[in-house]
Amino acid sequence: MDKAVNDAVNKQIQAEMDSAYLYLAMAAYAEAKDLNGVASWMKIQAQEEMEHAMKFYGYVYQTGGEVELLALPKPKKDFGSILDIFEAALDHEKLITSKINSLYELSMKKKDYAFQSFLKWYIDEQVEEESTAADIIAQIKMIGDSKEGIFMLDKELGSRSAEEESAE
Numbered sequence: 001m002d003k004a005v006n007d008a009v010n011k012q013i014q015a016e017m018d019s020a021y022l023y024l025a026m027a028a029y030a031e032a033k034d035l036n037g038v039a040s041w042m043k044i045q046a047q048e049e050m051e052h053a054m055k056f057y058g059y060v061y062q063t064g065g066e067v068e069l070l071a072l073p074k075p076k077k078d079f080g081s082i083l084d085i086f087e088a089a090l091d092h093e094k095l096i097t098s099k100i101n102s103l104y105e106l107s108m109k110k111k112d113y114a115f116q117s118f119l120k121w122y123i124d125e126q127v128e129e130e131s132t133a134a135d136i137i138a139q140i141k142m143i144g145d146s147k148e149g150i151f152m153l154d155k156e157l158g159s160r161s162a163e164e165e166s167a168e
């Protein structure tokens, strides 16, 4: 495995674990606010991010590289309103998309076709991640300040199941 590619993938493992940590912090915040559906959704999201990290981890060893784990920053504790939480999630996913795009650019520069092919799954996944967060934001905006609406949305978000995700 090319050294620059190996280093970039190790940084992406850190970014995916950092995403998991962020979503887990959001889950804990929602839990404290009795938004149990949001908390459950965020915990599943955190698990997904760990799976994203593990896919990169596996790829490193499949291609003769070496995993070096990097430190994670402490996530913040206060995320504001339910709208603020999902807006922060969307901003974060946009950041991750830009990181995946940079990896793709690196794969082209290095003419590393196997890496290019491997990254395609992440490119598609990022489209889905951004669209899901944007859809939830649109729903929250429709609901406005309605307590009943937030209650219903929280319930709906709580119906997301880990099994459904892995079946996709």
Ligand code: FEO
Residues within 6 Å of the ligand: 016, 019, 048, 049, 052, 093, 096, 129
């Ligand atoms: Fe692994 Fe949500 O990007």
